Amino acid sequence: MISKIQIIVFHSFILFAAFFLSKQNIGTKRDTIIKHDVAVLHPGIDNTKPIQQTLFEVEKSYGGARIFYAEVESVVCGSKVCKVIPMRIYWDALGRYTHYEIAKGFNLEKEEGEPFAKEDHNKLHQILKDRNSVLKEYYKEELVSKADNNAVDALSGATISIDPNAVVTGAVWTCYTLWHWANGSFVEKIRDITSKKSDTQLLLNYLTYGDKYYRELAIETFIKRKIYDDNTIKNVLKAANIESMLQPITLAYLEQSSAKNYYSNINSFFEFADEKFRVTILNSLYKTAFKAPEPFYDAFSEQLLMTNNYQEINLILDLFKLKKHKSSKVVNEVLKLLDHKEFLISRRAYWFLNNITLSNNQKTRVLQFQKKYKSKL
Template identity: 35%
Template sequence: MLQLKIFKMITFFNILVVINLCFNLSASSTNEIKHQIKVIHKGISLTEHTECILVELQDEEGKPQEFYMDVESVVCGDKQCRVDLVRIYWDKFGRYDRLELPEGIELEKAGGEFFSAIDYDKLNTILKDKNSPLQDVYKSEIVGTIASEGIDAMTGATILVERSAYVQGAVWTCYSLWHWAHSEAKKIIRNITGDAYSISELQYLLQQNNHQHFAIEQLTRRKDFSKRTNELMLRAIEVNTELLKPSLPYWENAPKLIYLNAMQQLIPHANKTNRLLCFNAILQTSQNPSPDFFNELNLPVHKLTYQEIDLFLRILIEKNGITQEGISQLFALLYSNDFLIARRVFWFLKEQKLSKLQEHQINKFHQKWKDKL
């Protein structure tokens, strides 16, 4: 009887072990997803992609939590560098998070010297800087010489990057890792995360200060031009005017009516910078607004700078937006305190079909300022 009880206990224990093992295997397979990707690494090739394995780590709900990729620590330009396999982590929005080394591995500087704690801190700071000067340097501009700093160096003749942009004696390492951390993997990560979010979740992020750029990017990619998203987009831009620029691709890809309605709402209340952005967008758009669009724009022409006026007049010409109503509004600018604006408008109006009264005003302006025209 005792033996039977022991046998049952052992059997039950074994079943629990199997269940636990199966659960762990299942959790592992669902929480770690491997993506085969191709990226351009400036230190390897400017034209040919390198195949990599990007690993997605998911949370309990199956949403992306973070990503990592195992890469070579250095793309060696002088064939004398020590190369180790290291792991780069990004957060779910494609921002570099950290660098991890295998146990027993240390990064090396010139002369076989290992990185110090200060060097690792500096490297981490460098990798977090998405605008590092390293982004503009080509591999051919970095040359390792034993005479200068040893196996991983930059020659004195070709120092094109300030010293704060790299760890002394480890230029190749900093250069290689930075271009891994800021490769196309970032965009791929953002898109994977974007695909994992519903439209309503992206709309929620659009209302949060920290992730609005991501939300705009992904809603544009998902082509969600719903009324709710339009309203949230306009509201977000109203609160934070810096969001107008990243939102332009969204409006450009929207149906024509949505695009024109957004421009009519954004332009009148925009600052100079954003108004110029909108004007340039209209100049380049394939949406082709009708003349009525310009009549209904409610543009505060008396507040515009010369640059804005010049661009707006170019738009009217190229987009066939010239109307009698628009011409009448522009006549007021002949009396602008800024003579450059008045002169620019004069030459524009002189080429238009005018009423007799308007022709009289043009002639009067010409007589007064003919020596400056």
């Protein structure tokens, strides 16, 4: 006797075969299609065990942009009989989802067998484009109501309430399944393939002429290849200056270089970084195992007068204390803060100076401040 599972598997095979035949001509005859056997994770299938998939890379004729696609099933479900539709998910060379295709003559379904309308497909497309969708936060078991006593297994109960903007109504499992195909493990596989096919000059071109995502890929690849020559560092910092999104990976790039490269560039990086990220850079200076060259903190002390942010100034002074750097240059820069218009900052400078050895002139300046603000210290 043929089981239900055998019937479902057989029908899935027939649907995929039809899909393959209907999509044979993806481009011109001059396009080159390369198959990559990859192991990918899908939380709707298993959180820890990768599954084998084929990723197709299409090198377009006449130098057109490369694209990638994969044949996937539209939905992962448990003991409930689901209508599984063969689909193709498409990405660009950076692993960014671009669109999907469904086998001719088939359509996605919602609850009760209701077919997707045009507006449902439009909404699904927008959901798949959102790389920060709330769907990435859920395990498959969390999408099922625990109150459903009729549930046979983890995927059999009624789906829980979820942000209606994150799913097509009545198609939670389909949205969950396809979002993780479009934005999961395949993305890293694609980026890795593109990275390996890009030589150093092409990566530098990405930094200069590419959009922010191509620039990000270039910096990621420089880290992997340990490329830290002066010209590359200069171009990486220039890209980070233009696009704030690149500041975290640029800091990672400097952190994984060398003490010389790190300290030669961290000061200028700090100057153009946005206010929020300067705190991250200061934390990096706290944690780095690199030993700073003698002139570094003297030069860095000039940053004290370039900001009115108390948190930054407090962290810089804590950094000097941690590194036990209290040179005359540092002390003179901190002394200038005693005249700062923000009393919180001038008081912070006072307490820093009050705990170190000072010259007679410096002591006099600190005592003047103490006398003037005695009641507020």
